[in-house]
Amino acid sequence: MLPVLLHVGPVHVYSYAAMLALAFLLAGSVFSRELQRRALDPRRAGAMTFMAAATGISGASLHTLAERRFHDAASTGVLDHASGMTWYGGFLVATGAIYLYSRWHDMPFRRVLDAAAPALMLGYGTGRIGCHLAGDGDYGFPTAAPWGVNYAAGVYPPSQAFALTAIASRYPGGVVPDSIPCHPVALYECVVALAAFGLLSRLSRRCAVAGRLFSIYLVIAGGARFGFEFLRPTPRVLWGLSEAQIISCALVLIGAAGLARGVSSSRVRERIEAAKPAGNGGRIAVSWPAASLAFLVAGSGCTSTVAFTPRPNEPNNTVWLQGVRFEPAFVRDASLKLGPSDTYWLLPGEQTFVKWQDYHVRVRFDGSTWDCNFCAELRARSRGQDVCPLPDGKRPVFALSAAQVLVQESPSPVPNSTPQSAGPFQWDDGCFIPSATADQPDFGPMGAVSVTVNRSATWLAEADIGGAIFPSRLPDSATFAVVPQGGRLAMSPRRITQYVDPSTRQPDPKHWSWKVDVTTDPNGTPRWSASFSPGVAVGHARVLKGTFVNDVFSITATVVPSRIRVYERIDLNRTDPFASDIFYCFSDPTAADGDVDLTRCRSGGGQVTRKLVTPAYNLSLSPPSDAAVRTPLTWIVEFSDALPVPTLNAGEDLAIEFTLLDAASLP
Numbered sequence: 001m002l003p004v005l006l007h008v009g010p011v012h013v014y015s016y017a018a019m020l021a022l023a024f025l026l027a028g029s030v031f032s033r034e035l036q037r038r039a040l041d042p043r044r045a046g047a048m049t050f051m052a053a054a055t056g057i058s059g060a061s062l063h064t065l066a067e068r069r070f071h072d073a074a075s076t077g078v079l080d081h082a083s084g085m086t087w088y089g090g091f092l093v094a095t096g097a098i099y100l101y102s103r104w105h106d107m108p109f110r111r112v113l114d115a116a117a118p119a120l121m122l123g124y125g126t127g128r129i130g131c132h133l134a135g136d137g138d139y140g141f142p143t144a145a146p147w148g149v150n151y152a153a154g155v156y157p158p159s160q161a162f163a164l165t166a167i168a169s170r171y172p173g174g175v176v177p178d179s180i181p182c183h184p185v186a187l188y189e190c191v192v193a194l195a196a197f198g199l200l201s202r203l204s205r206r207c208a209v210a211g212r213l214f215s216i217y218l219v220i221a222g223g224a225r226f227g228f229e230f231l232r233p234t235p236r237v238l239w240g241l242s243e244a245q246i247i248s249c250a251l252v253l254i255g256a257a258g259l260a261r262g263v264s265s266s267r268v269r270e271r272i273e274a275a276k277p278a279g280n281g282g283r284i285a286v287s288w289p290a291a292s293l294a295f296l297v298a299g300s301g302c303t304s305t306v307a308f309t310p311r312p313n314e315p316n317n318t319v320w321l322q323g324v325r326f327e328p329a330f331v332r333d334a335s336l337k338l339g340p341s342d343t344y345w346l347l348p349g350e351q352t353f354v355k356w357q358d359y360h361v362r363v364r365f366d367g368s369t370w371d372c373n374f375c376a377e378l379r380a381r382s383r384g385q386d387v388c389p390l391p392d393g394k395r396p397v398f399a400l401s402a403a404q405v406l407v408q409e410s411p412s413p414v415p416n417s418t419p420q421s422a423g424p425f426q427w428d429d430g431c432f433i434p435s436a437t438a439d440q441p442d443f444g445p446m447g448a449v450s451v452t453v454n455r456s457a458t459w460l461a462e463a464d465i466g467g468a469i470f471p472s473r474l475p476d477s478a479t480f481a482v483v484p485q486g487g488r489l490a491m492s493p494r495r496i497t498q499y500v501d502p503s504t505r506q507p508d509p510k511h512w513s514w515k516v517d518v519t520t521d522p523n524g525t526p527r528w529s530a531s532f533s534p535g536v537a538v539g540h541a542r543v544l545k546g547t548f549v550n551d552v553f554s555i556t557a558t559v560v561p562s563r564i565r566v567y568e569r570i571d572l573n574r575t576d577p578f579a580s581d582i583f584y585c586f587s588d589p590t591a592a593d594g595d596v597d598l599t600r601c602r603s604g605g606g607q608v609t610r611k612l613v614t615p616a617y618n619l620s621l622s623p624p625s626d627a628a629v630r631t632p633l634t635w636i637v638e639f640s641d642a643l644p645v646p647t648l649n650a651g652e653d654l655a656i657e658f659t660l661l662d663a664a665s666l667p
Contacts, residue, residue: 003134003155019130027123034115034204040107048112051097110211117217118200124221125193132186137161140183140231148181158182159447160378160428162233175429175447183231189224196220211258218255222248312470316364319470321405323357324461325432326478328453330533334441337623337630339518339528339616343479345491345660346533348454352480354407354461355430355445375431379443403427405449406464409457410477422451424464434523453480456489483536486665491530491615493544493553493655496637502572510639511578514656516616516632526629532614532660539661541585541596543637547651559654560587560594562640566613566633568621578636582618583611589643599666610666615658 005015032045098116102109131138135154142148142158151157157178162168168176200217207213226248234242241249310318329351331340344352359374372388408421429447451459460477463470483489496514498507517529543559563586571580585601587594601611612619616632623630637656639645648654 003153015133016130016136019133020127023123023126023130026126027119030122030201031115031119034118035112037204038108038111038115040111040115044105044107048098048101051101108210110214113214114204114207114210114212117214118197118204120217121193121197121200121221125190125197128186128190128193132184132190138186138232140185140228141167141233142176142180143183144181145183147184149184149187150179151182152178167233185228185231188231189228192220192224196224211261215255215258218251218258222251222255226252310361310363310465310468310470312468316362316369318363319359319361319403319463319465321356321358321461321463321470321472321476322360322474324472324476325355325357326352326459327355328352328531328533331531335623336534337627339516339526339531339629339632341528341531342475342477343481343530344533345481345483345489345530345536345614346453347535347662348482348485350453350533350535351450352453352459352478353445353448353450354405354425355432355442355449356405356461357432357434359403359405359427359431359463374427375433375444378428378431379433404464405430405461406469407449407451407459407461410460413455413457420454420457423449425449427463430461434521435525437523453482456480456482483660483662486662488539488659488661491658491660493546493555493657495548495553496543496635496654496656499636509645512637512639512645512654513634514637515634518632528616528629528632530616532616534614534619535663536614536660537612537619537663537666538598538615538658539666540598540659541635542594542657542659544655544657545646545648545652546655548653548655553653553655556652557646558594559646560589560643561596561637562643563587563638564596565636565638566611566618567636568618568631568633570634570636578638581636582621583609584638585611587643612663612666614660619663 002015005013005018028045031048032042035045036042095113098112099109101107102112128138132149135151135156137154137156137160139149139151139154139161142162151161158176158180159178162176171177196217199220200213203216204213207216226245229242229245229248232242234244237243238246312318325340326342326344327340328344328346330336330346331338331344332353346352357375361370361372361374363370370388374388377388404424404426406421406424409419412419425447430445430449432442432444435442453459458477458479460472462472462476481489481491494514496512498509499511499513500507519527519529521527541564543561544553544555545557545559546553546555548554563584565578565581565584567581569580570577574580583601583603585596585598587596598613599610600608602608603611613633615635617623617630618633635656637654645654
């Protein structure tokens with residue numbers, strides 16, 4: 001790929017622009033020659049080219065606006081619309097403009113179209129070489145064919161072109177590698193267009209019936225486009241066909257009707273002879289090299305870029321991350337059904353993946369503020385739509401090589417040390433779109449963006465543009481508590497509350513409960529207040545009395561309960577609901593700290609056994625098949641007459657403290 005042909009000081013000469021200019025020159029020359037062959041003034045080629053250029057671009061924009069209105073009306077969520085420059089919109093409007101010009105100057109319209117047919121084919125084929133060199137996404141599906149082309153260096157590489165599509169799901173991490181060979185569809189089109197140019201040029205010397213040559217052009221151009229669309233990941237809108245294929249069918253039918261009309265006509269031949277223009281003839285003095293055929297402008301299929309330089313201190317010229325999620329490998333493993341969280345307890349060296357819902361850009365453009373969630377735009381493009389048009393209606397290109405994401409500790413947990421970091425990663429690697437319902441997975445992220453956590457710390461993700469760091473918006477971080485390999489780590493005490501009997505709505509002074517808090521996000525997905533790796537387990541628990549001040553617990557005394565009971569679900573249908581525990585552990589009144597040792601617990605048979613559980617779930621029990629996430633365990637602290645609940649003074653609470661161990665170190 002060669003998107004930029006050369007640099008001249010601050011000016012970049014793009015390969016697509018160079019090939020487009022060459023296409024204009026070649027097509028303009030052919031158009032002038034073909035006009036002369038049909039006894040028409042070749043000096044009018046420049047004027048018609050200029051008019052077609054202006055109206056073709058306008059037609060492309062009108063087509064975009066029409067599609068945008070259609071998608072906006074059909075959408076119930078984000079605003080969707082189509083790309084800014086479309087081939088058929090420009091083609092139809094430019095054809096209408098040439099028709100009006102021909103009528104105004106008393107030129108036979110069908111002969112003008114015949115003159116344009118070979119020029120259109122030559123210009124289109126030449127312009128497609130520019131699209132191929134730019135790597136702008138006009139290529140096709142990945143292929144194992146020996147002529148497959150690597151588009152990694154293009155302005156729109158495969159990881160973006162196929163982002164969040166069914167194709168991406170076939171690859172590790174849900175991302176198509178940029179280096180994967182793809183069908184060079186633009187080159188296929190170039191070969192067909194140049195071959196068709198040769199055919200049309202040859203037929204141009206023979207076709208005496210006006211309009212026949214252009215009809216042949218419509219059949220070839222429409223048929224080729226129809227076939228090549230099957231090699232591209234364009235969205236199917238009707239009968240399994242893309243919009244381009246439906247319009248191509250219409251053009252083929254129009255061309256076929258024109259050919260049939262020519263065959264069944266009165267066979268009146270218009271004699272073609274060299275033109276002998278007299279004087280200026282009222283022509284507009286515009287040379288064809290300066291203007292050329294605008295059908296090619298509308299038919300380029302390539303996109304444009306807008307440059308901007310965001311700065312951290314400029315609110316209308318900035319970027320930020322929002323909706324950042326950290327997911328350790330055990331949360332991403334759907335078979336474990338563990339709840340995502342913002343606080344994780346894990347072993348050193350465990351891998352944590354990072355994704356973000358919004359890589360947001362805000363910039364002043366043409367006097368107005370442009371806001372765009374690039375992740376949402378990426379998802380929309382996978383469906384052939386847009387959500388972030390530029391103020392001029394064009395589609396932006398995400399050629400943001402400097403737009404990255406940095407993931408790091410904040411601050412470093414070790415004084416006078418540099419925070420650990422990972423990345424920077426490309427902005428689109430971690431993009432995801434939340435699923436519409438809790439039982440469906442999120443869309444994305446595109447890449448496997450991950451960090452390795454080795455010590456307890458808070459990690460956050462921030463936008464990095466060329467080394468400039470841009471603050472993120474909440475949620476943007478997660479806290480990791482690392483249990484030492486073969487060691488232990490005490491959790492901060494958690495407040496326990498009196499159990500309330502659902503039938504009587506009365507608090508039970510002998511039973512106090514705790515479980516991981518569960519909330520749900522806007523899509524109904526459960527989120528735990530803390531989530532635990534299967535590599536850690538509760539070794540000890542103790543009950544404490546004290547006060548909470550700003551979530552910090554001050555211990556005033558150690559409490560010895562009768563026992564601690566653990567439940568997956570308290571069965572309220574039993575005469576004694578508390579008899580539905582999965583196991584219970586007696587406290588040790590002789591222990592100085594009142595520890596409850598989970599290596600000496602009992603279950604149904606009453607025998608002493610080791611219990612391998614985390615504060616949130618039982619490691620030995622399979623997760624439910626009918627739920628997206630497990631229901632956290634309920635811990636009941638039980639008091640008795642012999643070991644009663646202590647008296648609590650004003651402002652005092654009871655709390656439970658878990659000591660977590662490396663599960664592999666337990667006897």
